Amino acid sequence: MPxxxxxxxxxxxxxxxxxxxxHDIANIKAYYLGKTGIITNEFAxxxxxxLEERKELGKSLNILKNxxxxxxxxxxxxxxxxxxxxxxxxxTLPGKNISMGSRHPIxxxxxxxxxxxxxxxFASVSGIEIEDxxxxxxxxxxPETHPARDMHDTFYVSDNxxxxxxxxxxxxxxxxxxxxxxxxxxxxxxxxxxxxxxxxPMFHQIEGLYIDKDVNFCHLKGVxxxxxxxxxxxxxxxxxxxxxxxFTEPSAELDIKFKGKWLExxxxxxxxxxxLSNVKINTKQYSGFAFGLGVERLAMLKYDIVDLRMFYExxxxxxxxxxxxx
Amino acid sequence: xxxxxxxxxxxxxxxxxxxxxxxxxxxxxxxxxxxxxxxKDTIIDIDMTPNRADCLSVMGIARDISPxxxxxxxxxxxxxFIKSKENIFSNIDKNIAPSYxxxxxxxxxxxxxxxxxxxxxxxxxxxxxxxFIVDVLNYVMxxxxxPMHAFDNEKFTGNINVRYAKKNEKLNAxxxxxxxxxxxxxxxxxxxKPQAIAGVIGSADSSVSINTKSVIIESAYFTPNIIxxxxxxxxxxxxxxxxxxxxxxxxxxxxSLGRVLAILKEYANIGDYFFNHSSTSKIAKHINxxxxxNPGLFExxxxxxxxxxxxxxxxxxxxxxPEKKKMGLKITVPSHRFDIAIPEDLVEEVARVYGYNNFxxxxxxxxxxxxxxxxxxxxxxxxxxxxxxxxEVISFSFIPRGDQESHVxxxxxxxxxxxxxxxxxxxxxxxxxxxxxxxxxxxSRKNLNLKIFESGKTYIKHSDKKIIEENILAGAISGVxxxxxxxxxxxxxxVFDLKGDLLSMLPNLSFEAHAGVNYLGKSCQxxxxxxxxxxGYCGEPGKSLYTQYSIKNTIFYFELMIDxxxxxxxxxxxxxxxxxxxxxxxxxLVDDNILSNDIIDAVERKSFNYMINIxxxxxxxxxxxxGMGKKSMTxxxxxxxxxxxxTDKQINDEMxxxxxxxxxxxxxxxxx
Numbered sequence: 001m002p003x004x005x006x007x008x009x010x011x012x013x014x015x016x017x018x019x020x021x022x023h024d025i026a027n028i029k030a031y032y033l034g035k036t037g038i039i040t041n042e043f044a045x046x047x048x049x050x051l052e053e054r055k056e057l058g059k060s061l062n063i064l065k066n067x068x069x070x071x072x073x074x075x076x077x078x079x080x081x082x083x084x085x086x087x088x089x090x091x092t093l094p095g096k097n098i099s100m101g102s103r104h105p106i107x108x109x110x111x112x113x114x115x116x117x118x119x120x121x122f123a124s125v126s127g128i129e130i131e132d133x134x135x136x137x138x139x140x141x142x143p144e145t146h147p148a149r150d151m152h153d154t155f156y157v158s159d160n161x162x163x164x165x166x167x168x169x170x171x172x173x174x175x176x177x178x179x180x181x182x183x184x185x186x187x188x189x190x191x192x193x194x195x196x197x198x199x200x201p202m203f204h205q206i207e208g209l210y211i212d213k214d215v216n217f218c219h220l221k222g223v224x225x226x227x228x229x230x231x232x233x234x235x236x237x238x239x240x241x242x243x244x245x246x247f248t249e250p251s252a253e254l255d256i257k258f259k260g261k262w263l264e265x266x267x268x269x270x271x272x273x274x275x276l277s278n279v280k281i282n283t284k285q286y287s288g289f290a291f292g293l294g295v296e297r298l299a300m301l302k303y304d305i306v307d308l309r310m311f312y313e314x315x316x317x318x319x320x321x322x323x324x325x326x
Numbered sequence: 327x328x329x330x331x332x333x334x335x336x337x338x339x340x341x342x343x344x345x346x347x348x349x350x351x352x353x354x355x356x357x358x359x360x361x362x363x364x365x366k367d368t369i370i371d372i373d374m375t376p377n378r379a380d381c382l383s384v385m386g387i388a389r390d391i392s393p394x395x396x397x398x399x400x401x402x403x404x405x406x407f408i409k410s411k412e413n414i415f416s417n418i419d420k421n422i423a424p425s426y427x428x429x430x431x432x433x434x435x436x437x438x439x440x441x442x443x444x445x446x447x448x449x450x451x452x453x454x455x456x457x458f459i460v461d462v463l464n465y466v467m468x469x470x471x472x473p474m475h476a477f478d479n480e481k482f483t484g485n486i487n488v489r490y491a492k493k494n495e496k497l498n499a500x501x502x503x504x505x506x507x508x509x510x511x512x513x514x515x516x517x518x519k520p521q522a523i524a525g526v527i528g529s530a531d532s533s534v535s536i537n538t539k540s541v542i543i544e545s546a547y548f549t550p551n552i553i554x555x556x557x558x559x560x561x562x563x564x565x566x567x568x569x570x571x572x573x574x575x576x577x578x579x580x581x582s583l584g585r586v587l588a589i590l591k592e593y594a595n596i597g598d599y600f601f602n603h604s605s606t607s608k609i610a611k612h613i614n615x616x617x618x619x620n621p622g623l624f625e626x627x628x629x630x631x632x633x634x635x636x637x638x639x640x641x642x643x644x645x646x647x648p649e650k651k652k653m654g655l656k657i658t659v660p661s662h663r664f665d666i667a668i669p670e671d672l673v674e675e676v677a678r679v680y681g682y683n684n685f686x687x688x689x690x691x692x693x694x695x696x697x698x699x700x701x702x703x704x705x706x707x708x709x710x711x712x713x714x715x716x717x718e719v720i721s722f723s724f725i726p727r728g729d730q731e732s733h734v735x736x737x738x739x740x741x742x743x744x745x746x747x748x749x750x751x752x753x754x755x756x757x758x759x760x761x762x763x764x765x766x767x768x769x770s771r772k773n774l775n776l777k778i779f780e781s782g783k784t785y786i787k788h789s790d791k792k793i794i795e796e797n798i799l800a801g802a803i804s805g806v807x808x809x810x811x812x813x814x815x816x817x818x819x820x821v822f823d824l825k826g827d828l829l830s831m832l833p834n835l836s837f838e839a840h841a842g843v844n845y846l847g848k849s850c851q852x853x854x855x856x857x858x859x860x861x862g863y864c865g866e867p868g869k870s871l872y873t874q875y876s877i878k879n880t881i882f883y884f885e886l887m888i889d890x891x892x893x894x895x896x897x898x899x900x901x902x903x904x905x906x907x908x909x910x911x912x913x914x915l916v917d918d919n920i921l922s923n924d925i926i927d928a929v930e931r932k933s934f935n936y937m938i939n940i941x942x943x944x945x946x947x948x949x950x951x952x953g954m955g956k957k958s959m960t961x962x963x964x965x966x967x968x969x970x971x972x973t974d975k976q977i978n979d980e981m982x983x984x985x986x987x988x989x990x991x992x993x994x995x996x997x998x
Contacts, residue, residue, distance in 0.1 A: 095810075095811075101711065102718065103709075104720050123693075123694070130740070130795060155742050157743060163723075183692070189782075193744060201746050201750060202723055215690075216626060216627055216628055217685055219629065222689035226687070239352075239682075241355060244355070244375035244665075249670040274668075313767060314764045314778070316773040316776065317771070317773065319717040
């Protein structure tokens with residue numbers, strides 16, 4: 001190949017190296033291969049050369065042209081590819097999202113309570129909701145004539161079948177089927193004939209029961225004070241005051257100070273000896289404490305919910321706010 | 327129960343400032359619900375627990391705070407009676423009234439104006455001024471807790487009878503109502519007719535007015551249960567019945583009449599009077615009852631050593647009589663304490679004066695592990711569904727009357743005998759009502775894209791006595807998979823989304839067509855099985871339910887019987903083959919009525935060599951290309967051997983057998 005041809009190729013290589021846009025390449029292509037391009041002109045010059053030389057030169061010129069075309073299209077491909085690799089992606093477009101659902105705030109609260117209590121050794125037990133009078137009242141030292149029955153407005157489904165008014169019935173069943181010692185908690189739905197902005201005919205309770213040797217009132221306080229602190233995640237002002245439940249003696253109510261006001265959050269006490277005798281636990285050997293708390297009440301305090309009805313309307317816009325809690 | 331602070335100070339003069347006193351009362355168990363200043367007085371409202379009938383009076387409260395203020399309560403002045411020859415008692419039923427007193431004043435001027443301090447204190451405690459005699463009776467009731475009733479002697483024929491009513495006797499009561507009495511209604515009658523429902527309400531006919539000249543004042547101890555029953559039956563709760571059914575001090579009735587007489591005498595001219603009393607030898611169980619308590623019980627029950635002196639002094643102030651005996655402390659219960667029956671009751675008395683807040687908390691975290699934790703299973707399913715985008719809901723167990731009649735047979739429905747309203751009158755026998763109700767509510771709130779689930783019970787009556795509560799996990803989906811996404815990335819939720827969600831949490835569920843469930847539509851329903859046992863159903867609700875809940879959007883529903891499902895149990899590791907997996911596709915043409923399950927079952931049941939997985943990877947309908955009632959199905963097979971790399975021939979042999987099977991069993995035509 002003539003020398004001027006090889007220098008043309010190296011010149012083309014140099015020019016291509018420096019350019020970066022398809023537009024520049026089009027210019028280069030025109031400069032060499034266009035109608036009046038350098039290489040095109042070389043073909044025109046062929047007619048001035050003698051036949052023998054012309055044959056040889058034409059061959060080289062074709063190789064030159066092919067080589068140039070190849071280099072240009074290669075460069076063009078390269079530019080195209082780099083451009084694609086760097087294409088700008090709008091990452092602010094919506095993700096292909098199937099968002100998590102949510103547990104119900106009542107379930108979240110139950111989980112929180114039971115996980116704290118299980119760290120204290122309480123095992124979770126559930127039971128039936130349609131109970132008889134023995135397990136819901138009589139075994140708990142609430143005979144029919146007792147004024148305490150006024151505290152439990154009861155739904156009946158037949159003469160002796162009722163919707164349990166507390167989960168204490170589960171404690172009775174557990175004590176009857178499992179011997180002391182016993183350390184259980186009983187989350188579940190309970191029912192009372194009551195409906196206004198602060199009472200729901202169905203609500204959730206968790207009760208705790210610990211029966212063992214040498215259990216006393218200080219142990220009851222220890223569990224509950226630590227429980228409240230863990231549940232709210234901070235020290236709360238707490239007071240215990242004497243109260244009355246037929247199934248505990250002494251009985252107490254635990255109040256917490258919330259936004260400057262004392263609020264009743266749970267009832268508790270030492271298990272009444274009559275209750276223990278009713279389930280055939282030897283009161284000389286064993287004593288115990290029990291407590292019961294309303295889940296809705298704690299959930300409302302924890303999540304700033306003011307209307308009890310929100311829990312059962314199940315508006316997705318309400319429920320979704322609890323996403324991420326377990 | 328409202329109490330005047332000034333009045334209380336007559337018994338306990340050195341009561342501390344309001345906020346401290348409030349805390350003191352509350353820490354004794356007399357919870358203060360409000361404290362209001364009225365003119366020169368302060369009215370304290372106390373929430374009284376039902377066991378503390380003894381505190382339903384100023385003196386009762388004063389006695390209860392006396393251990394704190396170290397001040398014994400003294401009785402206000404009263405007149406002592408002497409035995410009278412005159413008699414107004416005819417027949418006193420001692421079951422109804424174990425202790426019954428009456429004071430007859432033959433001449434009194436009842437037009438006297440009620441003294442101002444009495445009027446003010448009655449009003450402060452929420453009682454209306456009526457007339458002199460009645461006001462004095464009410465005043466003494468507020469003072470010491472003894473309800474009393476006055477009859478106009480001139481309108482009272484003959485003697486007093488305490489008895490059960492005869493059926494259909496009538497009483498025109500002071501509240502303006504006429505009551506028809508029953509044979510179990512305890513009454514006070516004259517010789518002709520009923521003049522009061524005992525301990526509850528008096529008759530208007532014999533009521534005392536300003537013109538009354540002669541009066542019979544009744545002061546009694548009525549058996550609490552008897553009063554409670556009749557008060558409940560007539561739905562009548564009066565200041566008297568409220569106290570009688572909780573227990574009025576049985577030894578107080580004579581003194582109270584003496585107290586009344588002392589006040590009446592001070593403000594009005596009184597003529598001749600006489601006093602009658604009737605009582606049984608055993609008035610009430612707790613009278614003169616003594617409890618022997620081992621002093622060690624205080625410490626073992628409370629966890630703190632309390633000094634003997636504190637125990638004895640406290641109990642004395644509260645009216646108990648403690649004596650140290652060899653066998654322990656012998657404590658005599660005062661007549662005003664109905665609620666003290668066992669040693670533990672005395673422990674509480676001492677503990678509440680000691681102060682519940684003064685006991686040191688001790689945390690015990692021992693685990694006994696006697697019973698398993700049975701709630702975890704439901705928790706796992708709930709969390710899985712939440713991860714798939716479901717919101718958990720909780721509905722009432724009650725549903726409106728009639729709402730489930732289309733799919734739960736009448737004999738199985740459990741109704742509430744005393745429902746709070748008709749829309750909460752039955753217990754749900756199926757979860758579909760709860761779920762559709764929640765869907766409907768959300769659609770009405772324009773929440774159109776739903777994925778919800780509820781874990782709860784259904785309640786069914788089997789036979790007469792047997793009730794079954796079943797734990798169900800149910801849910802529904804509707805709308806698009808994610809409304810936040812670009813339109814291109816959204817898709818309408820279908821029953822296959824539902825199925826996928828369930829399989830993601832329980833991979834060994836199987837779905838079979840034609841469940842035969844009456845609340846699901848015929849065109850789209852499946853029975854869900856695990857290990858060949860039915861564990862649930864899913865599909866689209868039936869048309870009538872859509873109408874019942876006014877739902878226009880398409881919904882897919884599922885329910886699983888949680889107790890029947892076997893969760894993922896222990897896993898045992900299986901050796902993994904290191905040889906390559908080889909995939910083969912097969913496209914066949916079959917009749918449209920052959921289900922994909924039929925194809926897979928047929929292959930799986932034969933268990934072909936080396937085949938480790940089979941799935942349907944494509945399905946295609948085209949009338950023109952495939953013909954009517956035909957579909958094209960692509961099946962993907964995966965082969966792998968544990969011991970060596972498979973050769974083409976090995977796999978081809980198996981594929982030949984599979985093709986042969988599909989041809990013979992399902993008349994499949996091989997397309998590729």
